[in-house]
Amino acid sequence: MGLINIRLGDYIERSTINNKDLKYGVDLIVGVNSQGVFATPKGNTDGVDLKPYKIVENGAFVYNPTRLELGSIAYRTEGLCIVSHLYMVFYLTDEGKKIIDPMWLYIYFRRSEFCREVTFRNFGSQRPEFNFNDMSDIVIPLPDIEIQKKYVDVYNAMLENQKSYERGLDDLKLVCDAYIEDLRRQMPCEAIGPYIEERNEKNIDNAIDLFQGVNVDHVFTEPKRVAEDSENGSVVRTGQFAFNKVMKAHNTKLPIALREGPDCVVSNSYQVFEVTNTSKLLSKYLLLWLNRDETQRYAGFISFGTTRDIFTFKDMKEISIPIPEIKIQQCIVDIFSCYQARCDINEQLKAQIKDVCPILIKGSIEEVTKAKEA
Incomplete structure (x- = not known):
């Protein structure tokens, strides 16, 4: 197939399926942050009407239409959840799945170049809102799906390395919290x-x-x-x-x-x-x-x-x-200082993953171009 330019709207379909039967509760509510990941919302969800909340399943792209220029778009792989009715939800069509790797598309969205394109298209609006029609009009240079998968593998390897490091952070935090909790009980x-x-x-x-x-x-x-x-x-x-x-x-x-x-x-x-x-x-x-x-x-x-x-x-x-005595206090502080230092490293790893997105997209496109020239 080589490199082709596609209109994204020809290969995606919007989903507006909501929680009208109240089948899913507040424990499944998530939002999308500017880091491009799903996160528990900070606001109070007590008494919220869950009927208009949209149902999101694996394979869905979810984005905040008023914050897309900040990177608020995520790809769902962690199971069913529900999001505010204000979010846009879409999936690849059957035809789209044949030529587009969803993770490659997610990497494409995570680039600062895409955020700038969203900003440009929203220019002049009093309240910029990148709706589904705007998303559909995006034109993407698309390499062969096998080449897409090759660069997705690189991304996933980096992501798994970061996630593994993050799991170690959770263990270290648990040690620190347990030490403090023991003090509260013992003295x-x-x-x-x-x-x-x-x-x-x-x-x-x-x-x-x-x-x-x-x-x-x-x-x-x-x-x-x-x-x-x-x-x-x-x-x-x-x-x-x-x-x-x-x-x-x-x-x-x-x-x-x-x-x-x-x-x-x-x-x-x-x-x-x-x-x-x-x-x-x-x-x-x-x-x-x-x-x-x-x-x-x-x-x-x-x-x-x-x-x-x-x-x-x-x-x-x-x-x-x-x-407790100062020596014990210092030990607890040292453990927590180690945790904070590792948190900083984890944030650097996340930043590196985001920074590599434009490199991976450029590399996949250039590989097709070089192959054609050869």
Whole structure:
């Protein structure tokens, strides 16, 4: 067959089959993130009407029509699930399966070049939405299916290597969590109040120009809005904690992080404190406890407010944790530091897999071209 240009719409069919009989429950709800994978939605699904949710089976492509330019498209291989009615779902037709390897097509979608094409086609729209007709109009240069499979094998080998590494991460996290849980059961808990002190240092004369916020993943990030004058902001020194007093995600997330980079400034909605008795309590050990889901939910439980629930520094002081001797704390911190380092490596592996997508597509197309020239 060589290399041919196909209109994608001639080889795919849309699916609108929904969960009208309520056969499937909230445990099967997933979304598609910008990494091109299915993920559990972050929002609260209690009381959601599941009838309009679309049914997705193996072999389906699912994408968010308003976020496709960000890479929000995935290929289903993990069994049946349901997605929001706002998603587009399509399958290869029988004719399409004869000439298109679905994983090759997924790799094609994962390229930044495809995302730019989506952006270009959406240009001028007040609310860009890449609907099924737009997807159908995509023209793809398609090599022989055997050549497609050859490059898919390379992709799958890299993906399996990353997944294997990720499974090892889960085991390491389990060890760390189990160690912490054993401490909670074996020794009494103490309020952390005597070990920490509030800090309220202002950014006099705007001496520090690095403005930061803290997200629900407990990481310092660029804030969505930067104050023109940060003089009234609170300074966060290296080794200090900062947390947003306003609870997030239906009172299950307290955005808190330990500053390990250069000094920065946060808004007045944040509280800043530090550990003052480091001979008894390590900051990183405390961070592990504060970032646990159980602690986050407890913070939401004791927070208060009318329009927003607030968690104050006084509330923080009342949190109780087991405080073993420093050597044990350091061992736990070391295990978790190893876990974090491996998480970073795993993210690098994911980035490499995404970066190789355009190389694989280009290679498969060029192989056909070179074969014809020979």
